Amino acid sequence: MSRVSTGRTAVATPAAVRTRIRGRRRDAGAIWRGLFFASAIFLVISIAAIMVMIGRPAIALFAQVRPWAFLFGRVWAPEHGLYGVLPFFAGSLAATGMALLIGGPLGLAGAIYLAKLATPRAQRVMRPAIQLLAGIPSVVYGWVGLTALVPFIRRHSGHVTGFGLLAAGIVLGVMVLPTFISLAEDALRAVPQDIEHGSLALGTTRWQTIAHVIIPAAWPGIAAAGILGLARAIGETMAVQMVLGNSPVIPTGLIVPASTLTSEIVLEMGSTPQGSPANNALFAMGLLLLLVSLGLIVAVRATRREATAGVREAH
Amino acid sequence: MSARRTDQIARWTVTAAAGLILLVLGYILGSVLINGLPVLSWHFLTSRSSNLGPGGGISLQIFNTLYIVIMSMLMAVPVGLGAGVYLAEYALPGRLTSLIRLATESLASVPSIVFGLFGMVVFVNAAGLGFSRLGGAATLALLNLPLIVRVSEEAIRAVPADLRHASLALGATKEQTIFSAVLPATVGRLATGVTLAAGRALGESAVLIATAGMSSPRYLTLDPLASGETLAVHLWAVNAENSLSDAARIADGTAAFLILAMLAVSLGIGWLARRLDRRLAGQG
Amino acid sequence: MTTETMSLPTMVPPAREATSAAPETTRAAARGETDPEPQPAVRVRDLSVTYGTTLGIKGVDLDLPERSVTALIGPSGCGKSTFLRALNRMNELFPGVATSGEVLVRWDGRFQDIYAPGVDLVELRKRVGMVFQRPNPFPKSIVENVIYGPRRHGVTDRALLAEAAEEALRQAALWDEVKDKLNAPAAALSGGQQQRLCIARALAVRPDVVLMDEPTASLDPISTGKIEDLLGKLSKDYTIVIVTHSLQQAARVSEKTAFFLNGELVEAAPTLQMMTNPRDRRTENYVTGRFG
Ligand SMILES: Nc1ncnc2c1ncn2[C@@H]1O[C@H](COP(=O)(O)OP(=O)(O)OP(=O)(O)O)[C@@H](O)[C@H]1O
Numbered sequence: 001m002s003r004v005s006t007g008r009t010a011v012a013t014p015a016a017v018r019t020r021i022r023g024r025r026r027d028a029g030a031i032w033r034g035l036f037f038a039s040a041i042f043l044v045i046s047i048a049a050i051m052v053m054i055g056r057p058a059i060a061l062f063a064q065v066r067p068w069a070f071l072f073g074r075v076w077a078p079e080h081g082l083y084g085v086l087p088f089f090a091g092s093l094a095a096t097g098m099a100l101l102i103g104g105p106l107g108l109a110g111a112i113y114l115a116k117l118a119t120p121r122a123q124r125v126m127r128p129a130i131q132l133l134a135g136i137p138s139v140v141y142g143w144v145g146l147t148a149l150v151p152f153i154r155r156h157s158g159h160v161t162g163f164g165l166l167a168a169g170i171v172l173g174v175m176v177l178p179t180f181i182s183l184a185e186d187a188l189r190a191v192p193q194d195i196e197h198g199s200l201a202l203g204t205t206r207w208q209t210i211a212h213v214i215i216p217a218a219w220p221g222i223a224a225a226g227i228l229g230l231a232r233a234i235g236e237t238m239a240v241q242m243v244l245g246n247s248p249v250i251p252t253g254l255i256v257p258a259s260t261l262t263s264e265i266v267l268e269m270g271s272t273p274q275g276s277p278a279n280n281a282l283f284a285m286g287l288l289l290l291l292v293s294l295g296l297i298v299a300v301r302a303t304r305r306e307a308t309a310g311v312r313e314a315h
Numbered sequence: 316m317s318a319r320r321t322d323q324i325a326r327w328t329v330t331a332a333a334g335l336i337l338l339v340l341g342y343i344l345g346s347v348l349i350n351g352l353p354v355l356s357w358h359f360l361t362s363r364s365s366n367l368g369p370g371g372g373i374s375l376q377i378f379n380t381l382y383i384v385i386m387s388m389l390m391a392v393p394v395g396l397g398a399g400v401y402l403a404e405y406a407l408p409g410r411l412t413s414l415i416r417l418a419t420e421s422l423a424s425v426p427s428i429v430f431g432l433f434g435m436v437v438f439v440n441a442a443g444l445g446f447s448r449l450g451g452a453a454t455l456a457l458l459n460l461p462l463i464v465r466v467s468e469e470a471i472r473a474v475p476a477d478l479r480h481a482s483l484a485l486g487a488t489k490e491q492t493i494f495s496a497v498l499p500a501t502v503g504r505l506a507t508g509v510t511l512a513a514g515r516a517l518g519e520s521a522v523l524i525a526t527a528g529m530s531s532p533r534y535l536t537l538d539p540l541a542s543g544e545t546l547a548v549h550l551w552a553v554n555a556e557n558s559l560s561d562a563a564r565i566a567d568g569t570a571a572f573l574i575l576a577m578l579a580v581s582l583g584i585g586w587l588a589r590r591l592d593r594r595l596a597g598q599g
Numbered sequence: 600m601t602t603e604t605m606s607l608p609t610m611v612p613p614a615r616e617a618t619s620a621a622p623e624t625t626r627a628a629a630r631g632e633t634d635p636e637p638q639p640a641v642r643v644r645d646l647s648v649t650y651g652t653t654l655g656i657k658g659v660d661l662d663l664p665e666r667s668v669t670a671l672i673g674p675s676g677c678g679k680s681t682f683l684r685a686l687n688r689m690n691e692l693f694p695g696v697a698t699s700g701e702v703l704v705r706w707d708g709r710f711q712d713i714y715a716p717g718v719d720l721v722e723l724r725k726r727v728g729m730v731f732q733r734p735n736p737f738p739k740s741i742v743e744n745v746i747y748g749p750r751r752h753g754v755t756d757r758a759l760l761a762e763a764a765e766e767a768l769r770q771a772a773l774w775d776e777v778k779d780k781l782n783a784p785a786a787a788l789s790g791g792q793q794q795r796l797c798i799a800r801a802l803a804v805r806p807d808v809v810l811m812d813e814p815t816a817s818l819d820p821i822s823t824g825k826i827e828d829l830l831g832k833l834s835k836d837y838t839i840v841i842v843t844h845s846l847q848q849a850a851r852v853s854e855k856t857a858f859f860l861n862g863e864l865v866e867a868a869p870t871l872q873m874m875t876n877p878r879d880r881r882t883e884n885y886v887t888g889r890f891g
């Protein structure tokens with residue numbers, strides 16, 4: 001390839017070849033361009049298709065059940081025509097909140113450790129460990145939760161089963177760690193070194209510098225990491241379903257069987273006939289999840305914009 | 316409390332938290348392997364699962380998992396790579412590009428159970444396939460698409476500009492440059508990303524329960540329209556149905572197998588990345 | 600050292616007030632060739648720094664006279680910043696740094712080797728402050744930047760903090776420009792104002808020594824002029840070490856100048872002498888612009 005570029009060889013190229021080269025057709029390029037573009041557009045079509053396909057049965061449900069009776073109804077009893085999903089929605093929010101309560105501080109500590117305290121050797125252990133944590137299938141999380149965590153809670157709480165939001169919150173809290181830690185670490189590392197040194201030069205301790213300069217400066221990025229963790233937690237299905245106990249009532253405690261939007265969908269998906277109001281209600285719950293997730297993405301985009309503005313400001 | 320004392324305590328706490336994370340990982344891996352490895356006999360790995368009595372194995376699930384993961388990657392990689400090329404090489408800043416990016420990010424945030432519902436309407440019901448490996452793989456491909464798009468775009472953007480310029484300066488068209496100069500230089504990162512996606516597909520279950528189903532054909536078949544229960548789905552199903560006396564044993568074995576597969580994939584990612592990096596460094 | 604020692608009223612020794620009141624002529628006289636140097640605030644003995652295998656500085660001996668400005672000059676890469684950072688051990692933030700020799704800092708009345716085992720870096724950096732080449736305000740408000748140091752060092756009284764902020768901003772000749780927008784973000788200030796804010800931030804900790812690494816490198820001539828004026832005033836209270844690439848700046852602001860080349864200290868003498876009558880041939884070449 002490189003030989004063609006040298007002047008001498010170019011001169012030596014026989015005229016016939018030169019004509020061929022110059023007259024080369026370029027149609028193949030246009031085809032490829034079209035294919036690349038089509039692939040990109042396919043993403044837009046996919047998300048649109050998902051919204052339509054999930055939305056249609058949901059709208060069919062709202063022809064029969066008023067949206068507010070769906071959203072705020074406290075009783076889920078399809079056999080009696082009651083489609084209130086408040087118990088599931090409350091369960092999802094509570095489980096996600098627990099996950100953030102447990103995974104947030106732990107994850108922030110992990111991110112601070114990785115970004116600011118760990119020696120290169122400790123980092124070489126910690127980083128793959130977090131990747132492994134991300135790679136464990138959610139059913140395995142659920143299985144460990146079911147066979148180790150739930151019995152543990154049962155023994156130490158005196159409750160009958162040990163199922164409930166506490167178990168789900170702990171499992172979810174661990175599951176969101178990888179997402180949260182890697183993004184929060186990026187945010188912490190993005191804080192310019194010169195303001196870190198500026199603080200240390202004032203005679204502050206490492207921790208004072210971390211707590212009063214680095215974390216505040218990285219905060220939008222940490223918040224974005226938290227929101228993405230939240231999105232992961234609220235959409236998680238299998239692990240939660242396995243440790244939650246699956247009772248369709250508004251949870252009254254941390255160690256009582258409860259349900260979430262996701263666990264209820266996976267439980268009833270196979271047992272409700274297509275087109276039935278009960279089946280449509282599952283799609284309406286899916287739509288709710290979809291909208292919450294999309295809302296979180298919009299929130300992340302907003303905080304990220306703030307984050308980049310903040311870093312620019314620091315200069 | 317003096318600043319120095321606070322400093323010590325805070326650093327100690329943070330380090331302890333990091334240690335706790337390692338412990339949790341160690342506990343999960345350790346307990347799954349300790350409970351499950353003894354189950355992983357040759358018989359367990361090579362015999363079919365049983366719906367009635369104890370003694371079933373997971374051979375069909377292993378096959379189905381490989382089948383579905385490979386098929387889904389075959390669908391997702393070309394499209395994802397194409398979209399990645401478009402975003403890295405062609406997309407001009409503007410409304411359309413932001414729409415594509417928004418779509419990619421949104422798709423990445425869709426919960427897997429929603430993909431499952433989508434796959435159920437489209438493939439199981441509308442297309443009339445019923446539970447099928449094809450439907451499962453296609454839905455799974457959709458789930459992995461945003462990841463592959465992102466990895467591809469980043470890999471392509473990381474290719475140094477002079478490589479591109481050298482090719483263009485020879486009079487190669489943009490598309491020729493992409494195929495002969497840019498994409499070969501991305502192989503390392505791309506392979507890592509694809510393996511990552513494959514690992515995720517390996518453990519995915521919420522998508523597949525509703526699309527590929529919870530049963531397997533009686534005979535070993537390559538039929539894409541047959542249903543295909545994967546390992547992850549099997550782990551959940553034996554446990555949810557709870558009809559077998561040795562359900563817990565099978566679940567233990569399946570979990571251990573999944574973890575081993577995951578470890579193999581992770582090690583594979585590292586090995587691949589190193590090897591391909593070295594090869595490319597040698598070439599450059 | 601406990602944090603209580605940082606409470607503000609006791610932080611300015613009375614001696615300083617007397618110095619501030621001294622007439623201008625004293626300073627002018629200090630530039631004369633024959634006047635003895637004031638006693639040092641920092642003595643550096645056989646100081647060497649390496650970054651892994653790269654040489655930073657080698658065998659430097661230098662006294663930094665108290666309450667005066669010492670300028671460090673020399674071509675790029677000769678080790679000025681390395682030397683400066685060795686004085687408050689900021690070099691140690693870079694991996695692979697090794698330091699040998701002594702840096703003796705006047706510390707509670709006697710000289711203390713800051714590289715001796717057991718020296719508290721936090722206490723050291725409270726005494727030896729630093730201003731960086733590029734303004735590096737924290738992404739906080741103006742006033743929060745200034746009171747950041749005192750607050751971390753245990754001052755909680757709001758009135759005291761406000762007083763300290765005003766004083767530091769006045770010392771840094773920034774007060775009049777920002778007094779009406781103390782709560783505005785620091786990033787909204789101009790580059791020159793940001794740099795003076797960083798000076799105020801360093802001064803608010805009440806250091807004995809202030810290290811400045813090319814503090815005007817990224818500033819326009821007017822901001823540079825303001826900071827140079829400031830240095831003259833500050834040197835009544837503080838021992839200042841400034842790295843500069845401008846010989847004119849060294850001549851305008853400093854009493855003593857040290858010339859570095861390839862990691863070694865070639866010569867150090869009163870500024871006037873360095874500019875007009877250097878002893879070493881290499882210094883002469885540098886100040887007359889024959890290389891560098
Ligand atoms: N953090 C570092 N890591 C490795 N080497 C360094 C580091 N800082 C400085 N050096 C090396 O030490 C030597 C002295 O550098 P130093 O920054 O002290 O020079 P300088 O006189 O301040 O130059 P300039 O005028 O360009 O700021 C140089 O060879 C430089 O490459």
Ligand SMILES: [Mg+2]
Binds near residue numbers: 679
């Ligand atoms: Mg320098």
